[in-house]
Amino acid sequence: MSELKKEDFLLFLDHVTMQFGGLVAVDDFHNGVKPGELLGLIGPNGAGKTTVFNVITGIYTPTKGRVYFAGMDITGLRPHIITHLGIARTFQNIRLFHNMTVLENVLVSQHHALTNSDADRILKKHGMPVKRTGRFWFWKAILKSPGYINLEKHMVKEAEELLEKVGLLDVKNEKASALPYGMQRKLEIARALATEPKLILLDEPAAGMNPQETEELMEFIVRIRDEFKVTVLLIEHDMKVVMGICERIIVLDYGKIISEGTAAEVSSDPKVIEAYLGEWENVS
Amino acid sequence: MPMEKRLSTKTKIYLTIGLIIVGALLLWGSNYWLESYGQRILKLIAVYGVLAVSYTFVNGITGMFSLGHAGFVAVGAYVSALLTMSPMEKEMSFILEPLIWPLNSIQTDFLTATIAGGIAAAIFAFAIGYPSLRLTGDYLAIVTLGFSEIIRLIALNAQNITNGALGLKGLTEYTNIWWAWGWLLITVVVIASLTYSSYGRALKAIRDDDIAAEAMGINVFKHRLLAFVVSGFFAGIGGSLYAHLLTTIDPRPTTIGVFLTFYLLIMIVLGGLGSITGALIGAALFAILSEWLRIFESNITIGSITIKGIPGMRMVIFSTLFVVTMLVWRRGIMGMEEITWDKLYNWLLRFRKKGQTAEPEPKRGDVDE
């Protein structure tokens, strides 16, 4: 493998190792996501894919190594700060705010711009634009000041525009838990997009979907990448999804990167074939 | 589902102002219509309302399970009582050990004392919330319960501040209809305004799924603490009203201890966890029922037969009601819904439509929800 330079990447994991007691879930992960690309992270069950996500999003602090995002060292920062800096995610087992409406689910994702002074300090330190200025939003929200009412209107407008783009505007007043499965997946992606991320991490978005729904989802992912100008990192168990849309694929097995390249390169790599064995047949 | 009609914001504001004016007139009228007993219940409803709404803000809306509300009520009650008592009264009450300086020489008006009680309770809420709000679920419940017991034990033991087991007696009954309902109005307006803002959405998101909320950029700890402090503030306000309604405050578990928290829990569970209007309904029901159920505890004479009252029967009935609610009707009266002008309007429309067109029987399907 040739030498990787972290400047070429939007997100870069520099020799990241994540260890739980004696178990090494991620072993010396040294790679990243380039700006604008649609990268797939695949591997057999238990290969450590979700752990990689949890390290990136700050749920775990890596045992060794650093995580860089857009030139900032984000290792060990808390999840809400990392989101504010521009990384959003979805979850393998859908985690919507089930007692809230579809619209409210999306509005929640805009809230962080009001309060995240810790994250703003980091952004300022790196000379990056701060998302939404203004202070005392808490008091303004209680007193319903004109400024707050305008902000609220603006937030609703943005949320509705986003819902329209993903095709969920018709159900905006439904409870999230009342949506059919496929729509819940879409809403989770929309909710992540509402945080205005530069990078979005999708954790097995096609899990539990039938082939037709999966097909639609693939188109959807490509479309949001282009429309929202986001970089996408996708974990997927369903090989068809990854092979179909990802420009570059990283294969993980027992926490180690065993292969990297385009769909064609990866699928002809003997190491990958060995790791997958039985599951490989589903693809061809 | 038929299209829900919505009223304009302006109409809603007028309606709300109208409701407040009508409510104020009714309260003013109650001075003439109601005996002092009825007025007492009316005041009790308002005080319980303040406590229940502030409690449900933490337990229902933010979804933390605190059992420490009575502790904040106690702080508010003691602080305000110490401020409204005159130096002479204090000297006479503190017979075992004199009250420490400067508390023994200051006296303020009721408004200042109440706000001071609220602020003191908010400070306690911050100090308690900071170490404990990283815990969730049942551990948080037990830790907050522990803290409220600590507060009660301090009230019992800090003789030169709280007058120990004797408590503070003979307070002036400052809590009249206007103070009680005025503070209830402020509490409801502030809590509702906060709940229906971006902050409230963040709190509800934390209630539904704190890990997802954190992943959407919400500082979960900070928001939990915020809700806890706001709730503590109004608990302190309520505590001041409570003390100056009872005219006495002491460290028994039934006055400011775990039983008060239980009573408040009954109110918000009956009303529906997560609903502000539900908490108000629960508070009113509790205040009225607990007076009405006194008949079980006093002797009843019918003709020549006297049925002996059973002391403590009220609480058996309340706790049975509470457990049954949890088992068969967990959403309570309101669930997580609120009574809003929009809902009332739509309800009215449906009601009128049914009357005018005399529809024989709406199909099961389109009776919505």
Added chain:
Amino acid sequence: MSARMFMQNLFNGLTLGGLYALIAIGYTMVYGILRLINFAHGDVFMIGTYLAFYGVTLMLLPWWLAIVVAIIGSAAIGFLIDRVAYKPLRESPRISALITAIGVSFFLESFAVVVFGGIPKSFLKIIPNFLKKIVTIGELRIQVLTFFALAIIAGLLVLLLWIVYRTKIGMAMRAISTDIPTTALMGVNTDTVIGFTFALGSALAGASGIIWAMRYPQIFPYMGFMPGLKAFIAAVFGGIGSIQGAMLGGFILGMAEIMIVGFLPQLAGYRDVFAFIILILILSFKPTGIMGKKLTVKV
């Protein structure tokens, strides 16, 4: 503090700790299986003492028979609480079961006020005379009751460990605390096992209550609240879910409480505060307790 005082406190601490341990086991077993703080557990402790009291005063049983009957009665009440109040909520959010548990606790207390009366009753006449005698060992003066209590506590703890580790139902209890659905698939009737766990824990709580009442001979409807809370803290301290942890936690807590008051008598009014401070410290720094396993949330 003199050596004599120290020894005296040692015995007191050991007994108090043993009583906490007996209650804590019930908390830890139920929590290990259902992840539920059985708030009503402290009230079973209270009801056990009243059953023994009325066994002697109303039913005129000999004291030892009254105690046995009261312990069986406590077990039955524990079983009943689970069946009526908790079993219907097995599939509900954990917090609903907790709220219900608080309601049940409140119900039992107010029920006790109505049925037994709110005024404290003296337990003195239940204690047989030979237990009230005082033995003198060197400078030490110790009631026979203390030895009796320690012997009963030790016996019950050994019996419990035997049931949990040497019997079939004990094996089922241990299996169920790891994984309820899988255990059910193995053909174990999980409801029976859970019911048995409640009964077993409640029997210990009842026994603890009776010994408690012999040492502090005043019984009243709210007497179970504080010991119950402290025993729960002991269970958390020892590592919730671990029976040995609950025993250890109980003894440490009881001993600490007696010793702190022994060394610093001016803090006696705050003795109940220590337990809560320990709870807050342990939850902040080592939430799994001294012997507990980690219960993780999967993301």
